[in-house]
Amino acid sequence: MYGEILLSEPLVVLQTDNVLETCKGLLANKQVLLVTSNSFSKAGWPRTLQEQTGIDICAVVDNIQPNPQRKDLESLHQRLKGESVECVLALGGGSVLDSAKVLSRMLTEQSLSENWLAPECLWEGPPIPVIAIPTTAGTGSEVTPFATVWDSQEQKKYSLGQVRPTTAIFAPSLTLSLNREQTLYPALDALSHALESLWNRHRSELSESRALKAIALICDALPKTLAQPHNIEARTALQQAAMWAGLAISETKTAIAHAISYPLTLSYAMPHGLACSFTLKAILAEQQACFNVPTQYVDKIKALLDKLQLSVEVERFVSPSKLLAEFNTDLDPTRAANYAGDISHQALKRILERSLYTSKRC
Structure with a gap:
């Protein structure tokens, strides 16, 4: 229905009635980091993805809070930097998608500089590919090249750029319970x-x-x-x-x-x-x-x-x-x-x- 949209960087946009089958086709033989919400985790999505698709989920992040905080993302980087992540699968609302995009960039580095959120920060190579499945309808994070990070302690908001997902999957049925x-x-x-x-x-x-x-x-x-x-x-x-x-x-x-x-x-x-x-x-x-x-x-x-x-x-x-x-x-x-x-x-x-x-x- 959406087809492929030509942008300055590749982006494939899909609509599906079968999220599991679509994920299976895209993520076979890859080490996957699943970033989702606590509600989807409690509903059994990590286990369902593994059991019904055979996807190799190497780690799950399911404690994303609204308005992702810098300190929380830095803690996640410390926890996950030893994992061999080949793709990030993001299933959730805008905060989940933004967090997944930020992690896709952070996890290309073993250590972060103090100014890792500054526009002038230099990164080695591209971010890890992200497949984004929005479960709300609004932020557009599934197709944008930037992600918002908040620092409530310092009363600041940052925008990390060049982190557009490689694939956006729309499954409207996931929004029916909102x-x-x-x-x-x-x-x-x-x-x-x-x-x-x-x-x-x-x-x-x-x-x-x-x-x-x-x-x-x-x-x-x-x-x-x-x-x-x-x-x-x-x-x-x-x-x-x-x-x-x-x-x-x-x-x-x-x-x-x-x-x-x-x-x-x-x-x-x-x-x-x-x-x-x-x-x-x-x-x-x-x-x-x-x-x-x-x-x-x-x-x-x-x-x-x-x-x-x-x-x-x-x-x-x-x-x-x-x-x-x-x-x-x-x-x-x-x-x-x-x-x-x-x-x-x-x-x-x-x-x-x-x-x-x-x-x-x-």
């Missing part, structure tokens, strides 16, 4: 990816076409999925949207909404998908004419965000007055600088106030 938040927040992350690639200094015709595909799919499929959680067609559409949005930001990277989101996740444990999406409508209203987003898409986005009432979701984590009082408008330049609009302190204040104190005025 609850509302597990469905909503990743989908909002994908919507943010799509919009941020449109109001981006690095926007191209290719990234634009991919972003608009993602927006159309999300605006149609997200309400259906929230209303009918077992609607497999809608679940499939959300995974496709996440892929297209991920491919869009693979070219442009993210921008202002993500730059705003990082301190909110670090300071208030606000889920990433919510933190990077509650400002979208206000940003769109701020300089809509500059972004050249087609009107029919703008109307759909506004209708969706109005219905979701994200300012109410935000108040579960921090009050509007506290957020505004504490927010530092000196944003991460690696993302904010990609934004094609106004990132002045005044503009950021307007965006936050509109996002927090109104849902339908924008």
Whole structure:
């Protein structure tokens, strides 16, 4: 259904109704590191993979927490660096996929330099191949060339580059058990990816076409999925949207909404998908004419965000007055600088106030 997508580096994208058979064909005769979530481990996936496919799983990592922490990944490197890993199989949500991608790079080295997360860090050779099976629909980590690492102690966020998976396997049936938040927040992350690639200094015709595909799919499929959680067609559409949005930001990277989101996740444990999406409508209203987003898409986005009432979701984590009082408008330049609009302190204040104190005025 997806076929093969030609990028600057090889990426095969597959859809399957039989994950085990697909894995068997791809991983035969390889030493495999399985990175997954505790819930999939408890459900018996490591044993099932070995017994029903014959895959040689040399180690299992199943204790990945949301927003992968630097210290935890460094501990995993110490634990796993003696293993002869030939391929990393990642089965889980965005944090699992990002962790697997980071480990695929870390495990090519016996020791890590202090600045291993810095852009200027030099690595010997390519990362270990990664096969990514997303079990949520939103982060796009299964197709992007970067992975996010957090350091809550130092209040920092890092992005490790050049770690695109070699294969992405989509199995929509794995997403049927997701609850509302597990469905909503990743989908909002994908919507943010799509919009941020449109109001981006690095926007191209290719990234634009991919972003608009993602927006159309999300605006149609997200309400259906929230209303009918077992609607497999809608679940499939959300995974496709996440892929297209991920491919869009693979070219442009993210921008202002993500730059705003990082301190909110670090300071208030606000889920990433919510933190990077509650400002979208206000940003769109701020300089809509500059972004050249087609009107029919703008109307759909506004209708969706109005219905979701994200300012109410935000108040579960921090009050509007506290957020505004504490927010530092000196944003991460690696993302904010990609934004094609106004990132002045005044503009950021307007965006936050509109996002927090109104849902339908924008």
